[in-house]
Amino acid sequence: MTLEEQCRLSYYKKIADISAHKNVCLVQHVETNRIFVKKEQKVYSREVYEYLKTCGNPHIPKIFECVEDEGKLIIIEEYIQGESLADHLEETGVYSPEEVCRFAITICDVLEQLHQLPQPVIHRDLKPENIVIPENGSLKIIDFNTAKQHEQGKDSDTVIIGTRKYAAPEQFGYKQSDARTDIYAIGVMMNYLLTKRYPDEYLYVSEGHGKISLSGIISRCIEFSPDSRYQTVMDLRRDLQAVLARTAKTGRDKAEYRKNDLPKKKGMWKIPFFPPGFRTGTVWKMITGGTGYLVIFWMSFSLEVKMPDNNMATGFFLWANRLTVLIWCLLTVAFYGDYLGWQRFLPLMRRKYLRWAGYILWPMVFMFVLLLILVMVGG
Incomplete structure (x- = not known):
């Protein structure tokens, strides 16, 4: 940090913490009395903030200072006084399809400028x-703390970062983030704004002509493979504009809004890591699930296996077979119950018209793999 930079930063006096553990606070300029946000980041891309400082996009907070000091980046940015979509969602319930389309189109407008650099x-x-x-009323995209520049030739991101549920699969290290990573997050966000649930819990339902429907747009955005998603935000925006124009013309907006905002019965808890049948605390589901698990364990551990010489199997071979059956049954239950949303990572399961084939084929694949392991272990 130069003496000049140190002098400029000294004009900003801290007045309140926003997030102490993230080193984000409110500061006030001692001469103008204007309020700003001050951030200190240890993992950052200075190039991103230097660009944001000059981009002049009305939907991005203005950056006033961007100073490096002893391995951290100090940022002074515009304070946006308003309500986040998440806060508003908690207060008023789900957004209408028309509102969500308008939000997503504006976000695409902003990202177009960033993605085309x-x-x-x-x-x-x-x-x-x-x-x-x-x-x-002018939408703002905030928190560019995790933003990065796409680098040609890199196979993966240096730092695995993002918010679970919204982060695209490639953000977990197997590939470098690119424009399609943001498109994935837009799809998840649209689904959540429309239903207050994530796509792996409930996928938004809408009507449409051909492939251009809001539910079809969301499904394409959240494809596991980046190559199967919209390739640019311009392509995504084009389809959103088509849906928005049709919605305004037909008045379908209110009907779809009601269909996806039906009252939802709540159980005693909602813990996604619990096994199928126990995740929501619904009594009848727990009774059914508990009975099913008891039957699975009883069936698996009472299994008898006849050898080729007509003698009954004993010892290791018997218990290896019992364990194989148990694992297959539990895997199949987890698959059909979409445990932790893992169906979306399996081929066939993200395609509406191929899902039935996945429901038939995947349990067979599980059994084949387990039998192969059993043969290898048993010699």
């Missing part, structure tokens, strides 16, 4: 908490 800037953390509607 010589070194594209990828936000990597788009979610309702990071979309703010200020008092003047």
